[in-house]
Amino acid sequence: MTDVLEPVSQENAEPFLRNHFKGSLLGPGDAAYDEVRAVWNGMHDRRPSLIARCTGAADVSVALRYATASGRAVTVRGGGHNVAGTSVADDAVMIDLSLMNGVDVDPGTETARAQGGCLLRDVDAATLAHGLACPAGVVSHTGLGGLALGGGYGWLARKWGLTCDHLLAAEVVLADGTVVEATEDDHAGLLWGLRGGGGNLGVVTRFTLRLRPVGPVHHHTGVFPLDTAVAALAGYREFAEKQGVDLHAVATLKRAGHHDWIPRRLRGLPALFLTATWFGDPAEGPARTAPLFAAAAPDATLTRVMSFAELQALGDHGEPHGNRYYTKSCYLTDLTEGPIAQLLDSTREIESPLSAIDFEYLRGAISDVADEDSAFPRRDAPYICTVSAQWTDPAEDPAHAEWSRRGVARLAEWHYGGAYVNYLQDERPGKVAEVYGTARYERLAALKHRYDPDNVLAGNQNIPPAAHPHG
Numbered sequence: 001m002t003d004v005l006e007p008v009s010q011e012n013a014e015p016f017l018r019n020h021f022k023g024s025l026l027g028p029g030d031a032a033y034d035e036v037r038a039v040w041n042g043m044h045d046r047r048p049s050l051i052a053r054c055t056g057a058a059d060v061s062v063a064l065r066y067a068t069a070s071g072r073a074v075t076v077r078g079g080g081h082n083v084a085g086t087s088v089a090d091d092a093v094m095i096d097l098s099l100m101n102g103v104d105v106d107p108g109t110e111t112a113r114a115q116g117g118c119l120l121r122d123v124d125a126a127t128l129a130h131g132l133a134c135p136a137g138v139v140s141h142t143g144l145g146g147l148a149l150g151g152g153y154g155w156l157a158r159k160w161g162l163t164c165d166h167l168l169a170a171e172v173v174l175a176d177g178t179v180v181e182a183t184e185d186d187h188a189g190l191l192w193g194l195r196g197g198g199g200n201l202g203v204v205t206r207f208t209l210r211l212r213p214v215g216p217v218h219h220h221t222g223v224f225p226l227d228t229a230v231a232a233l234a235g236y237r238e239f240a241e242k243q244g245v246d247l248h249a250v251a252t253l254k255r256a257g258h259h260d261w262i263p264r265r266l267r268g269l270p271a272l273f274l275t276a277t278w279f280g281d282p283a284e285g286p287a288r289t290a291p292l293f294a295a296a297a298p299d300a301t302l303t304r305v306m307s308f309a310e311l312q313a314l315g316d317h318g319e320p321h322g323n324r325y326y327t328k329s330c331y332l333t334d335l336t337e338g339p340i341a342q343l344l345d346s347t348r349e350i351e352s353p354l355s356a357i358d359f360e361y362l363r364g365a366i367s368d369v370a371d372e373d374s375a376f377p378r379r380d381a382p383y384i385c386t387v388s389a390q391w392t393d394p395a396e397d398p399a400h401a402e403w404s405r406r407g408v409a410r411l412a413e414w415h416y417g418g419a420y421v422n423y424l425q426d427e428r429p430g431k432v433a434e435v436y437g438t439a440r441y442e443r444l445a446a447l448k449h450r451y452d453p454d455n456v457l458a459g460n461q462n463i464p465p466a467a468h469p470h471g
């Protein structure tokens with residue numbers, strides 16, 4: 001922990017900031033202000049009073065103490081990808097970590113130390129040079145910070161677990177500006193809370209991550225018109241639920257794009273895409289993935305062996321910065337005829353060619369981690385489903401948001417309960433408590449009470465501080 005910090009009063013807040021902050025400070029009117037305040041979801045056009053572009057933990061500490069002394073709200077920006085736009089707020093101080101993107105890899109111990117503002121591709125670029133990766137998300141321009149602290153589902157989640165399951169230690173700037181290292185031995189409760197509790201407990205300036213060996217993968221996608229989708233999805237269920245952890249299968253419902261491999265008759269129409277990715281020996285891939293397509297014949301398939309780096313960037317172009325997004329998500333108990341019918345109804349109602357419904361069977365290593373070992377809830381959830389609207393014209397906001405809301409609401413009978421904290425957007429009060437469940441929420445609120453008693457870090461899916469009801 002740092003030495004006792006000098007007190008900062010409201011009167012000396014400005015000189016304190018100017019004298020101690022090493023990075024750059026941006027305000028309205030500065031050339032780069034609009035570029036840096038912009039976040040991935042174009043729905044959130046917000047204007048912070050100050051953007052503090054930090055160069056390290058010391059800068060984060062100064063910015064936090066300045067904000068508190070001057071009575072300003074705080075947001076923390078990692079990759080800026082949160083769909084709810086929690087990293088930017090009007091009149092707040094934005095603690096921008098995006099310049100802090102260095103990664104050190106130790107191939108001997110299969111670990112990496114990644115700064116708090118890394119994008120997933122920064123981490124991959126450093127680790128893949130050693131044939132290693134930290135399991136993370138499926139779009140390489142997503143921020144490590146928000147993704148890892150909320151959980152982190154991705155291609156390798158069934159095989160190795162979530163990103164937060166790979167968090168071995170963290171350098172954290174607490175709300176009062178002190179810097180601590182959270183490990184299994186020191187601040188172990190804090191480390192527990194960082195594994196799924198979101199950005200509530202502190203600003204992580206360095207993640208120490210466990211890495212896993214990776215290599216080329218066999219990737220097999222099939223496209224189906226909606227009239228064969230019921231049979232194909234029943235086949236998906238049968239296939240996905242009995243696979244070992246080297247096989248990951250995903251389903252997407254959206255309008256088919258204008259790619260060479262898609263038959264012309266399907267282009268522009270609502271369609272089902274099933275994808276199987278095999279992480280074992282690529283030579284075995286065709287035999288391992290083909291049974292996904294046994295229940296119904298796809299109209300076309302695309303089969304490739306690709307490097308792990310290519311796989312990690314596959315989703316990069318489908319969800320570009322600046323478009324408008326509205327996402328609802330839920331866990332599902334099963335994928336029987338009832339939810340399939342509802343999902344297909346939503347697909348027929350898709351208005352934007354950019355919107356999509358994604359769902360996948362989870363379990364595997366995700367549910368192998370003991371429930372009490374991390375703040376991440378609902379490890380046993382069988383399926384996760386997101387109904388993601390994407391469009392460009394602000395005049396269409398209400399229609400697309402309503403499509404997304406309706407898509408999840410009509411699945412209510414099969415909701416598993418809770419939700420994935422990183423996919424929350426525009427939720428009713430009480431949703432965050434529901435995400436974690438009572439015991440876990442109370443434990444997180446107690447940690448918040450210890451590490452951020454004044455709720456300085458409130459620009460997130462917030463868990464207000466509360467003393468533990470049981471002492």
Ligand SMILES: Cc1cc2nc3c(=O)[nH]c(=O)nc-3n(C[C@H](O)[C@H](O)[C@H](O)COP(=O)(O)OP(=O)(O)OC[C@H]3O[C@@H](n4cnc5c(N)ncnc54)[C@H](O)[C@@H]3O)c2cc1C
Binds near residue numbers: 085086136144422
């Ligand atoms: C295109 C896209 C693809 C995605 N794919 C996946 C996926 O495959 N798997 C998955 O699990 N999720 C995925 N997500 C969701 C993603 O996990 C969340 O949007 C997450 O919040 C993004 O993190 P960020 O750092 O980019 O976000 P930001 O908007 O920068 O931050 C969000 C919040 O995280 C906190 N935060 C960020 N960095 C830090 C830090 N260093 N210390 C403390 N708090 C911090 C803050 O509270 C902040 O408000 C995806 C999102 C998008 C937009």
